[in-house]
Each structure stands twice: as C-alpha cells, then as structure tokens.
Amino acid sequence: MKKFITGNHAVAEAVRLCRPDVVAAYPITPQTPIYEQLADWDSAGELGGTMVKVESEHSAMATCLSASLTGVRTFTATSSQGLALMHEMLHFAAGSRTAVVMAVVNRSLAAPWAFWSDQTDSLSQRDTGWLQLYCEDNQEALDTTIQAFKIAEELMLPVMVMLEANFISHFMEPTEVPEPDQVDEWLLPVNIPRRFDLSNPGFMNGVVSAKQYRDFRRLASDAMEHALTVVERVDKEYESTFGRSYGLVETVDCADAELVLVTTATITSTARVALASLRSKGIKVGLCKLRLFRPFPVKALRDVLDNAPRVAVIERNISIGREGIFCSEIKSALINSPGRPKIQGYLAGIGGTDVNTQLIEWVVQDAITREVFVDQPIWVDDAVLEGEAQ
C-alpha cells in the first residue's frame, strides 16, 4: 500500500513489519519520531514484542545486544550524540556477533549544537565492526531496514541503516509499504543461536589470550568480507518479491563518461536531475551512488571507476585534518586501478546546507575542466558559486 509518510515513519513501518522481539531506544532529535511511532503502536498492542525504556543510548545498545544474544530479533534507533554515547556498546554488539539492527538519522555532532544533516556521526563509527548502508530516500530507508534484519541475522553482525536528518527523517514522500503477509514470507521468524539461554547458562566474553583475540578479529573480518555477497544476494531476493533493489553501488550513464560523480544518500537524488541537464548540454558525465560503506564494496566500485578518466566525490561529512571520508575511501580503493583515475573531493552540504542542482553542476564543470587535481577537498559554498556567476 502506498502511504505519504516521512522517512522516520517509513523506518517504523519497516520495523513493525519485521516483528521485532525487543526494541530499546532513547529519544533524540531527529530520530525521536521513529521511537514515538513504535511506542504508539506498542501501547495500542500493534507492535508485539517488548519495548524497553532505558535511561540512555548506551543502555539501549546494551539491552539490544544482550537480547540478541538470547536469540531474538532486536531494533534500536538513534542519532548524533546518542550514537556517540553508544560507541562503546557498538564494539560490544559487533564483537559479540549480535544481529542488532539500528536506524541512524545522520545529524551534526556537537559542538556547536545543531540539528542539521551531516554524516560524520555514523562515519565516526566506521571501525566498530557494523555494516553500514546509506539511503537515498524514504522508500529506500524502508526497504533497506527490512533487508537489514535478514542480512544481520544471517551474518551475526549488526547493521546500521542511515537516513539523513530532515531530508529523509522529516520529509514526506509517497512510500510503498509492503503487506505484512509478504514480509512474513520473505523474512522468516528469527533463527539465530541462543547464546544466552537459561537452560544452558554461559559466560561470555571472558578474558582471552592475545592469540585468541587475534583469531576472533580474523573471524569477524572474514564474516564482514562475506557480507558483500550476502548484501548483494539479499537485495536481489528482495527485488524478486517486492520489485525494488539498490545494489551495492548504482551507476547512471557511466559507460562513456569523461567524469563520474560519486555521491551518497540524498545528494544523489539532486545529482540525478543535474545529470540529465548536463547530459542534455552534451557533457559526458556519469553518476555512481555508493550505498554500502561497510563492508566497503571495492570490487563493485572498481568495476565502475577503474576506467573513468576523472572522478569527483561530493559529500556531506568531513574528517577534519583530511577530507571527506568517502573520498578517502574511494581513493584508497582505486590505488591499484590500472587507469589511475584523477580524483577530486568536494565538500558540500555540511551542516545541512542546501546542495542544489546549480551547485552540483558547478562541481561537474570544475572537475571536468580542472587541470590540476589537488589533494585537499574543495569547499563548495555560496561564495564559490557567486564568484563563478560573476
């Protein structure tokens, strides 16, 4: 059924359809509507499972990961400061090989205090051992959340699903909400090992030797590599039932492109419009949308970019002291490419500032005509655009 809903609401719909056994979360703007919607359904008896009230995000994650170890399906959602507070438990969730699914609404981290869209919060959690998927719109947020449960439970690795503050969390779009029967058939009841079991008590994560520690990390790393196959397969399975799929990366007009623009999340939608306009002017530009960030889809990216002469990465996050985080990752993924594409990073939309078609066209023009590619990112702001106009 098609509904006109916000991205937060779409995620809540997906969670309800997946019949979680335990939901533990703590309110934080702009994620709160997810929590509130689930709580409303819970109090109306429509959610099933158990909602646990906690005093912090740290406890929310501790609750979810412990619940997951008892073999049940778990979900939580957070944002920004809440995610930062959870950091320690994120390592525990992944290291304990749980199947927790979490929606993260990307919001700027304090200080200074703000509520705008910015991906640095989830990208800061890059090395916690979680899978990370970035969504372009409300529909993708809904579909990815449903996929995430299947992926997490197969791999016994936790999955984060990212939706951007405001642009997805609070913008309303027509969204196809699948029928419960369909989802029940596609996503079977949870079947993960009950490692915490009253009838077979156990003590987990005792102190291990150096060698044992190394070996556990190796197993987690192997599982993460295997995840590339699983994410791709689950996406295809989803398509065969629901008719929608997203891939690890998505390409538009890349075959003959002199420049490939790499984007993630909501900037992609705007870039699609800009691309059509540029193509109509005869500019050979392609678009590559990166959806999966952990594990990083190196092969899928190289298939697209190995032979692209020029690459421009435009993104809404920054690792201060270096550049946009996606750009660094893409550079390192292409280091062995025989064609050695030229790569330029652009920072746009940081702090939730508007990334419109005019801005994207400026980036494309700059990258396609640039003689020297610089190692530092180029900040694309109003002043740059005005300067160009003069």
Place this chain on the structure above:
Amino acid sequence: MSYHKFLDPELIIPISRSSTTAFRTGSWSRIRPVFEEKFSPCSVACPTANNIASAMFKISQGDFDGALAAFLEESPLPGVCGRVCNHNCQSKCNRNDHDSSVRIRTIERSASDHGTAKPVQLTDAGKKLPVAVIGSGPAGLAAAYHLARMGHPVSLLEASERLGGLLAMGIPGYRLPKKVLNHDIERILTLDIKPITNHTVDHEGLEKLLDSHKAVLLATGTWAPTTMGIPGEDLKGIIPGLDFLLDSSIQAQVKGRNVIVIGGGNTAIDASRVAMRNGAATVSILYRPDLDALPDSDDEVCEAEEEGILRIPSHPMEFIGEKGEICSIRCREIVQAEYSNNCISSSKPNIEFKELFPCDVVITAIGQTLVASSLHSSLQQEYGRIVADRQGRTARKGLYVAGDAGPFQATVVDAMASGKRAAVSIHLELTGSMDETSTALLDSGRTFSIMDMFKTGPKRNSDASAKINRYSYLTASETTPQCSPTIAADERVCGFQEVVGGLESKEATAEAGRCFYCGSCIGCDLCATFCPDVSMCQESGKTAYEADPEHCKGCGACAAACVRGVLEMGEEQ
C-alpha cells in the same frame, strides 16, 4: 547454506558453559574490600557506646528481646535511659540531614518495655577477685553490673534503705516511675552482686573494705548543695533543690505559695515541676544565663513551660526577708553579653526586667558538691570532686572513683559510662591484663565499648564513626518520627503520673525502621549483588562478608554499594 567457520556460533565469540571461576581475576589488584563494622555516629555520641544500630535493626524486625540484649551489652539501665537520658545520640543521627532523627531514646524504652533479656557474662576471670562498690546510683550500678559480668563478686553498699541513688530519690516519678527503675535494678541483681543497704561508709569503713576487697570503687555522688554566696541565704523558706526533691514533707509546704527556683539545670526543672504538682500558687525559674547549667534537653523545658512555669533570665543579688522569712529576691539586670552561648530556643528572655521578685519559697538548684564526710575528706579533691584519671584511678592504689563524685560530666549516662570505664580498669588491673591496647581504649576515644574490649581482632576507633553512603538518602523516603503519647499539661500537674508514654510495639518497629544502621551490616546483600565477579560471600553462620581473593579484582563496587560504610577498600592483608 554452506559451512563457514566465521558463522559458527560456537567459534565466533568466547563463551564458557562451565563457570566464571576459571577466570582468576583476583590477580588483577592488591586492593580488596575490608569488612569492618564501625561505630555509628549515634554510638560515638553515646557515652556508654550503646550498639544502637544493631538494636534498631532488631526492633525493625520485631525482635524486642534481641534489641534489649543489644542495649544490655553496654548499659544496664535501658528502662531508665529510655526515659531520662539526655540523648546526645539523636543530635548526631544521620537522619537529621534527611528529615528528622530517629527517636533513639524512645526505642531504647520500647526495648525495655516490650523485651526480655538477661545480662551476658563476659568472662569469669574475676571470680576470685572481690570488689566493693560504694553507692548505688547510675555510676555504682553500672560499675557493679560490668564487674559482675567479668566474674567479680561485688559488694554494693548503699547508705539509704533502697538502691538507685539519685535515680531513686532525685528524679521525680512523672519522669521515671519507681517500678521501671526497680525492674532495671532487679535485672542487675541477677548477677553475682551482694547489695548492702542502710550502710554508710566512713573513712574507717573504707580502710576495712580496702582490706577485704581487691579494689574499691567510690560512686557516692554529690549530695551537698552549693551556696550562692549572697546576703540572706540563711533565711527561712530557702530550700536546697535536692533536699526538696528528696523529702515529700518539705514538698507539701509549697501548697498555695509563690515559689521561685534558682538555677537552670535538671534539678531546677524537676524542683519547679514538683512544686507545681504540690499545689504551688506560682512557680518561676530564675536562671543566670552566664552561670547556670542548662537542662539536658529541650523536651523538659517545653514540658515545664506547658505546665505554666515561667523561666526568667536574671541575676539574684540578695535574698530579702521579713521576720526571718524570705519575702523577695533582689536581682540585677542581665546584660546581653551574658546570653552569648547560653540561650536555648525555648527560653523567653524578652520578659521585662524586674528588680524585685516577691516570693514565699525559694528553691536553690545551682549545683551540688561532695558531702563533707570523713570518707571524702581523706581524699584529694579539686573543684569539689575527687581527683582521678579518666579510668577513675585515684592516687591510692586499689581505690577508684566514678560518677559525680569524680571529675566526670554530671549526667546519668556519663555517670554510667565512668562506672563502666572504672570497672574495666579494675578488672584489667586485678587480672594483670592491662596492656597498651586496653590503656589506649580506656584513656582515649569519645566513647568506650566494653564489648570491643572483649572481642578478638582489631578494635573499633571511636573517634571516627562510619562514613555513610549519602546516596542511600536518595532512596529513603522522608518520614515523620513516631509520636510518644503525652498527658495534657493541665491533667498531669495534678499528680505524679508518668508524663510521656511509650510506643506500641508496632509503632516502635516503624520508628526503628527509619534507622540507616550506619556502620552495621544488616545482611542487605547489596555488596554481593553488585560484585561483577560473584566473589562476595557470607560464610554460613557468620555475619561478615568476605571477598574471595582468587576472584575479587578490587573494583570497589561492593564498597560503593555498601550504604552503611561497613565495606571499605584497603590493601590486601
């Protein structure tokens, strides 16, 4: 799905299905929790070191017998102290910071009213070492009681016809009914104590006692009035306070008369209230803020004022008579400076100053001193008391002093405390077991516990009370103390009925339940609950918790959880 090692649930995380004891976390730290019960702040404030926390816990569980036994460990007069003690304990109660102190004195009374218990023998080491105690007031009774518990045969000599000293004669029945006192005394006499009444000891008698006994304790009190040293003191109608309290025929003389009591302490308040009960037309107390003692507690001042007794700050300069009989007192005005430290909340210093106070009877209650007798005159005195050290030892070997006769604070409970210290000092001296630790305990410390002296292991420091975990306040709801039933003022002045009643057992249980049990383990199990290594255990039959050294990693969670300050972190032993 094909097999992948990295998805095998038994391999991907470390999980033990046996027990955490395999992890010897005890090697991580040298810091360990140390279980040590400590004095509660109320116990430190109690001169006889009553184990209040333990008694409170027992009553909160409905165990009045156990609570009485806990009081009897340190003090033989719970019925008396439960009524007339100045309850220093309550002013130090941690509950004061939260809502209002636990009514400890009332609970001691409840233990005595509702419980039965026998004194416990501490040792029989003193059984061939007889001791004589002269005087059967609070100091003499306490000394005899503790000496007998340490095995000494005790001769308890009393000049009057009945035991109790000041408790029997000086404290009116509306505060301390005779049957209550007698009940306490009967319990004391179940021990090996031989009471000898109607027996006055003079200098010669003392020498004989010193020959026939291994030690003699003087607890004769101070029964002689202090004089004011102002003109007219020999006028008829001026009566010393203690004489008035002792003699009902003198009391009968105040009927219909205007009475002025001079003084500020317990005797002054008691005398004025007794005068009121004997039908005096008016009763006023003139007290000199700079000189006179204050009553031990506000309660009594309030009760006296409710009964219509005026308290006026003033300074008598001369007694004026007519035909040899007192008719008025001339006073001088009190200057502000004289109030400095000595004003209490319920006094009313705003009464207009008068130079002349007309009266028919004057009762002086400005303090007592030693009776001039051959017994006392043979001993060295200073400030009207017999010279002695903290243990009650006089210059003469084998002769000890306790209570008001010695240089100790003049309250019932302080007298009992000095009797206890002297008894222990006598015992250790006679059995040849006085050592450095005992000397330190007897000579220092704010209070003295005989139970500590007889327990094995380290002794508690009475200069430091338990540090209670203030977080416990957050979880305790604010409660109002239980109210003792009190007879209305106009009714009670008609007789000598006990003014303040005791609590019903249910009320006492509720009141004792307000106690935080500072410094005492009540087996709440919080330490064991919060131990992440399941290493806090209570050995069966013992109250102490101990950390298993193989597994305690010294994190301190148990000590942080211990709201009563019993567990504290320290170095591994």
